[in-house]
């Protein structure tokens with residue numbers, strides 16, 4: 001037995017790593033047994049990442065390793081090498097484009113260290129850090145391919161991916177039965193099939209790639225059942241096949257630990273992006289992050305907050321989860337006992353005076369509790385969330401204790 005990994009075979013009009021992988025697995029010599037394939041999402045800020053930054057791998061039971069390696073060599077030269085140098089479409093127009101640089105790795109018997117997976121999902125990794133495979137092909141794609149092999153599936157979800165007929169590759173429109181999709185969405189184990197706010201499907205990718213749909217579930221049986229339902233629906237377009245992948249999606253594997261901090265300054269930028277300065281870092285809540293942005297904008301200096309996020313650069317955290325641990329109260333001058341009018345300060349250390357009856361008191365403040373708009377964790381809505389992000393509504397996702405009140 002051994003492990004095969006593949007990454008970065010995406011290109012502009014054709015190709016998608018899962019599709020190349022499916023074709024490869026379909027065509028393996030009959031003496032090879034294919035076990036459950038896996039798809040891993042990696043460090044979202046990787047400089048040379050592909051669309052969605054996903055890599056794939058599979059465990060193979062092999063009778064004749066040299067026969068397999070000979071076959072892989074041929075498949076690489078005939079079908080995968082040609083992706084090199086092609087440009088991948090970007091989800092973000094402002095990002096520098098890198099040509100595809102596919103990579104394939106073969107590990108006989110042993111998976112590489114799990115630490116390599118953790119490194120590749122939580123930070124930028126360079127080619128010279130990649131554990132040595134028993135056989136490898138290509139370039140940059142070896143990073144993701146090796147990380148996909150190194151993953152130990154401590155937490156996982158499943159995704160059934162189906163691919164379109166080659167004649168329809170490159171077309172932007174896809175036909176997946178809407179009625180069946182809402183039935184699939186109501187299955188207890190499926191998730192992120194539809195956007196609850198917009199009422200639109202989330203299973204079909206945008207863009208020209210070969211994928212018709214990917215339907216996600218918290219167990220493999222439901223992923224397969226949901227995928228089969230979509231395939232069987234009359235109005236779903238025909239496909240060349242479907243496979244259920246074990247994935248690291250919705251696991252939070254990209255987040256290490258939470259940070260706690262005290263707010264020193266809050267600035268709301270013109271589009272609604274919110275910059276929270278704390279005593280140690282700058283935390284960013286983006287305009288499209290829904291409840292998270294609303295909570296961020298509500299913050300005042302002195303509030304104690306806890307957050308999870310990624311640091312694409314030192315000292316900056318892009319927030320993915322946020323909660324308020326304690327809120328610094330607002331202050332105002334006390335009311336006059338006689339007139340029920342708010343007293344005014346007479347100046348530093350001069351005490352307060354009622355503007356009506358002129359009665360004086362010491363220099364005091366009344367504290368007014370501030371209650372946050374959300375008393376527990378918040379995260380961006382589904383359409384603004386990473387594939388890796390674990391939904392908060394999954395009960396075991398984070399410590400669920402809530403707002404502890406004012407200081």
Ligand SMILES: [Zn+2]
Pocket residue numbers: 336337338339340341354355356357358359
């Ligand atoms: Zn008074």
